Amino acid sequence: DAGVIQSPRHEVTEMGQEVTLRCKPISGHNSLFWYRQTMMRGLELLIYFNNNVPIDDSGMPEDRFSAKMPNASFSTLKIQPSEPRDSAVYFCASSLTGQGIRNTEAFFGQGTRLTVV
Amino acid sequence: SQQGEEDPQALSIQEGENATMNCSYKTSINNLQWYRQNSGRGLVHLILIRSNEREKHSGRLRVTLDTSKKSSSLLITASRAADTASYFCATVDRGAQKLVFGQGTRLTINP
Numbered sequence: 218d219a220g221v222i223q224s225p226r227h228e229v230t231e232m233g234q235e236v237t238l239r240c241k242p243i244s245g246h247n248s249l250f251w252y253r254q255t256m257m258r259g260l261e262l263l264i265y266f267n268n269n270v271p272i273d274d275s276g277m278p279e280d281r282f283s284a285k286m287p288n289a290s291f292s293t294l295k296i297q298p299s300e301p302r303d304s305a306v307y308f309c310a311s312s313l314t315g316q317g318i319r320n321t322e323a324f325f326g327q328g329t330r331l332t333v334v
Numbered sequence: 335s336q337q338g339e340e341d342p343q344a345l346s347i348q349e350g351e352n353a354t355m356n357c358s359y360k361t362s363i364n365n366l367q368w369y370r371q372n373s374g375r376g377l378v379h380l381i382l383i384r385s386n387e388r389e390k391h392s393g394r395l396r397v398t399l400d401t402s403k404k405s406s407s408l409l410i411t412a413s414r415a416a417d418t419a420s421y422f423c424a425t426v427d428r429g430a431q432k433l434v435f436g437q438g439t440r441l442t443i444n445p
Contacts (some may be wrong), residue, residue: 221376248431260377260422260435273432308376314431321426322367323433325376 223309223326230333235297238329241290250323251294252308253283260308266292267314282290299333306330340423346442353410355439357423358403366399366427367433368408371420380408380421385428398439413443 222241230236242249250265266275266286274284281300286292296303310323341356359366365384369377379417383390383399390397396409410417424440 250433252435256434262432264436265432267431273430310433311379312431312433321365321431321433322379322382323377323378324426327376 220328221309221311221324221326223307225329226327227330228332230299231331232300233298234333235295236299236303236331236333238294238307238309238331240292240294240309240326242292242309243324244290246311246324247289248291248312248314248323249286250310250312251292252310252326254306254308255305269317270322296331297299299331301333304331304333340439342439343437344440344442346444347413349415349443349445351413352436353413353417353441353443355421355441357406357410357436358407359406359425359436360404361425363401364427364428364430365428366397366406367390367424368395368397368406369422369424369435371422371438373419373442377422410441415443415445417441418443432441 251263263276269286306328310325312323368380420438424435
């Protein structure tokens with residue numbers, strides 16, 4: 218398996234523009250996580266899905282942020298409109314979770330470095 | 335949201351020495367995991383310890399868990415320059431699946 222695939226790797230956009238980050242989880246995994254990493258705030262959990270359903274979005278900072286998982290192999294994180302303070306590295310991770318599953322390690326993508334100018 | 339704190343925030347040691355990093359958390363957990371992040375890269379899973387386990391080994395890694403103190407430690411023995419990275423602990427709460435990370439320890443191994 219190619220692992221968790223995120224695109225794009227780098228994104229530079231102007232303030233006010235819409236930004237869409239994409240993630241393809243590992244085939245067969247049923248949990249997907251979106252994280253944001255900055256020097257000031259560390260690694261923050263934004264939202265996680267289980268079986269394509271959003272379970273906890275309490276980490277989404279504002280209504281400008283939205284995430285979808287239309288099927289088991291694809292998820293998006295959208296920021297509209299973007300602001301300079303959204304500049305960060307955004308990571309997607311996936312894992313296999315559930316009753317009877319003993320190893321719940323998460324596998325991370327390489328991240329998308331977002332710069333909003 | 336951050337689960338807890340890691341200590342120290344930064345650690346610099348000589349190659350060959352042992353490195354110990356600590357993690358504290360606040361909730362009742364199902365398991366605790368340690369991850370490593372090289373600069374500019376994604377996190378890589380190192381080891382998982384369940385709430386009913388007290389110690390676990392994997393190669394040069396040794397993890398302990400004290401649920402009464404809500405703390406864990408990661409020991410890297412015989413450190414190498416290639417161990418230079420940031421190390422994060424993460425917890426999974428009981429009855430949940432979400433993985434919440436600490437702030438991390440930046441480890442530098444000097445050759």
